[in-house]
Amino acid sequence: MSGVYIHIPFCKKACSYCDFFFSTNLSSKENLVKALNKEINLRSDYLSNKNLDSIYFGGGTPSLLSHEELRTVLETLKSHFTFGKNIEITLEVNPDDITTKSLRDWFQLGFNRLSIGLQSFDDEELKWMNRAHTATESLASVKLAQDAGFNNLTIDLIYGSKFQSLKTWEKTLTTAMSLETQHISSYNLTIENKTALGVNFNKGIEPPVSDDLSSKQFIMMADAFEDAGFVHYEISNFGKPNFFAKHNSNYWLQQAYLGIGPSAHSFNGNSRQWNVSNNSSYIKSLDTDQSFFEKEELSVNNRYNEYVLTRLRTIWGCDLNEIKAQFGEVIAKHFKNGILVKKNFLIEKNKVFTLTKSAKLQADGIASDLFILD
Numbered sequence: 001m002s003g004v005y006i007h008i009p010f011c012k013k014a015c016s017y018c019d020f021f022f023s024t025n026l027s028s029k030e031n032l033v034k035a036l037n038k039e040i041n042l043r044s045d046y047l048s049n050k051n052l053d054s055i056y057f058g059g060g061t062p063s064l065l066s067h068e069e070l071r072t073v074l075e076t077l078k079s080h081f082t083f084g085k086n087i088e089i090t091l092e093v094n095p096d097d098i099t100t101k102s103l104r105d106w107f108q109l110g111f112n113r114l115s116i117g118l119q120s121f122d123d124e125e126l127k128w129m130n131r132a133h134t135a136t137e138s139l140a141s142v143k144l145a146q147d148a149g150f151n152n153l154t155i156d157l158i159y160g161s162k163f164q165s166l167k168t169w170e171k172t173l174t175t176a177m178s179l180e181t182q183h184i185s186s187y188n189l190t191i192e193n194k195t196a197l198g199v200n201f202n203k204g205i206e207p208p209v210s211d212d213l214s215s216k217q218f219i220m221m222a223d224a225f226e227d228a229g230f231v232h233y234e235i236s237n238f239g240k241p242n243f244f245a246k247h248n249s250n251y252w253l254q255q256a257y258l259g260i261g262p263s264a265h266s267f268n269g270n271s272r273q274w275n276v277s278n279n280s281s282y283i284k285s286l287d288t289d290q291s292f293f294e295k296e297e298l299s300v301n302n303r304y305n306e307y308v309l310t311r312l313r314t315i316w317g318c319d320l321n322e323i324k325a326q327f328g329e330v331i332a333k334h335f336k337n338g339i340l341v342k343k344n345f346l347i348e349k350n351k352v353f354t355l356t357k358s359a360k361l362q363a364d365g366i367a368s369d370l371f372i373l374d
């Protein structure tokens, strides 16, 4: 099975912390959708397995596309791929775009999973984030989606901001769980230089994020969600059993995926490629049959490093036997030597290595110490 990711690079407003590729100028939306359809037609042979178990519309804000625009993209996909019986078709949506009508449209089109960007239940914090919705809309949007028949919902939260003490975070977790969604993604606020938050931070207007506080918030969150029956299956992701995100899991399990749209990445097991991060260049290149992506062939060391980086973040962990089979004896030996040094951070079960709860806070650093550098 394989998956398709569609990047919709438009947003109503620029959130202060956001480092994704998007534009707040929606004037090229129609042409961009035409270009997306053309790219799907051009690249339908990229995946050797044409049976899809996941389609993910991310962004940006895919809920800004009209019913007709979403329909054409889905129809184009359908003309080239087989949609598996249990396919997961996710639409990222913002609470301010959720209405009874929009939900009905998405349901009719075949979307069976919504990822709702709530981020916070505090109006002051939402304003500081420059989000386009209020806390009341956050709460109402989930209820509306449930009433419309969506029974596979995920919400996004952010922790580690200057607005959150341990006490207010605890309240946020309680509210999040009361919404009874099947999945929750929760990310530690990171300050990226090119964002409005990063600029203000570099000017000294915004305080640094407290690592100590966000670590405590992480542990509090993991305990609370696990107690409520969620499985902590990736550092930032919690799912009820049978509701892990197929799209993200495919990525963490090194499955092939085709990325369509500006800035989208694709992976086929041997190479990775990424589209130009510019709406005009993307549209123009597709229109004039010019190249619109860059490509990197992955060496065995690259593939091993990516395996360690992604697997260590998950409950599936790094499997020594799999490493041996996929990357050979020499690399397996390198991994074995590395984990001896890192043994205090790891749990071993049948030669599969996962991180302890507290070590999850240092996942990327631990993974990079296990890398092979060319």
Ligand code: SF4
Pocket: 010, 011, 012, 013, 014, 015, 018, 019, 020, 022, 059, 060, 061, 094, 117
């Ligand atoms: S809506 Fe999402 S993609 Fe758009 S700016 Fe905000 S966080 Fe970024």
